[in-house]
Amino acid sequence: MSKLKIAVQKSGRLHEDSMKLLKDVGISIDNGRDQLKASAKNFPIEVFYLRNGDIPQYLRDGVVDAAIIGENILFEKGNDIPITEKLGFSNCKVSLAVPKSSTYKSIQDLQGKRIATSYPNTVNQYLIKNKIEAQLHIINGSVEIAPNIGLADAIVDIVSSGSTLFKNNLKEVEVLLQSEAVLAVSPLISKENLEILNKLKFRFQSVLKGRQSKYVLLNAPNDRIQDIINILPGMKSPTVLPLAETGWSSLHSVINKNDFWHIIDELKLQGAQGILVCPIENMVI
Structure with missing residues (x-):
């Protein structure tokens, strides 16, 4: 079975953030101390630990299929290498x-x-x-x-x-x-490994979307529901469930974490009570 070969920085902050992302998407890497290459137990992928400045040439030559790399390194040494996803960390x-x-x-x-x-x-x-x-x-x-x-x-x-x-x-x-960190792809990647990369990218997108979002639950009087729905963007529309107490409902939605306090303030002004905010591990759209 084919394996996707992906490069990450050998050490440093970008290495730590890259390995955390792989862990968060459910990929278990079996790597010992000072290994330069390691395989995953539960996904067709091999991770290569390389010097940041060497990664563009490895991508160009097809030695690795993809890499999690700083955008600044690609601009300096690999502006001919396509970026398939911006990852939003290591800014x-x-x-x-x-x-x-x-x-x-x-x-x-x-x-x-x-x-x-x-x-x-x-x-x-x-x-x-x-x-x-x-x-x-x-x-x-x-x-x-x-x-x-x-x-x-x-x-x-x-x-x-x-x-x-x-x-x-x-x-x-x-x-x-x-x-910021980006997912770059080799121009020589095989069709089979490109399919694996797309599956990995889908997992990345789900985790990254979750990191940028918060799950909100709140109680509201029925006569204010539409005003509150207008505040909550949600993925399509908020979930509205009747409460045991007559005239009240529970609303569930998703908000962008950067808009969190602004939206909470608006919800309170519209009569929302018992507002509960939870982190989101993954968000599949």
């Missing part, structure tokens, strides 16, 4: 930073300056777009130290919380790229 950005003492006002201030980065292709595209000529110093790791030792006037690197920039006396001044 970060590729940003330009300068010393806090800098009088930086606009991108034009980079003209003729030195920029240290691990993302030369991304930076070059940005400079060309803005018609700026600058000198690049390509550094793998510890890019933030470059201005402090006089190697560069600015840096371009991954920014998550911004704490690393703060510690190195730098300030973020431009965002070149917003990034």
Whole structure:
């Protein structure tokens, strides 16, 4: 039986988030310490643990069929590789930073300056777009130290919380790229393995939709039901069930977690009581 070969980052935050997603979709990975490859017990899949920067070439060559990878890596090293699903976690950005003492006002201030980065292709595209000529110093790791030792006037690197920039006396001044984890697919994937990938993608979509949603149960007077239904978007329409107490009903629906408090406030104004909010593990549409 054919197995889908999927790559994930060998270590780091993206690795942890990727393995959690696989676990949440019911895939049990039997991997021992320091293994570079592991098979699932209950799904036709093999997981390859690779260096993030190597994954685009493995996809391009068909060594792996798919990968959970940062969008920023594909932009830098694999913009010819198709993305089949955005996964909504491991969010970060590729940003330009300068010393806090800098009088930086606009991108034009980079003209003729030195920029240290691990993302030369991304930076070059940005400079060309803005018609700026600058000198690049390509550094793998510890890019933030470059201005402090006089190697560069600015840096371009991954920014998550911004704490690393703060510690190195730098300030973020431009965002070149917003990034999140994505599911990328090899252009050489077989038809059989593409079918397996589509099954995996369906599971991913169900879990990710559940993560973004909350299940809401509430009690409401019957004369306010329509007003409350207008507030609750639901998947199609809320479920309405009569309560033992005359004139009251129970409503069940799904809301987006980002709209949670705003919707709860509106429900209370419309007379909703006993509002119960539950997490959703999976949401199959």
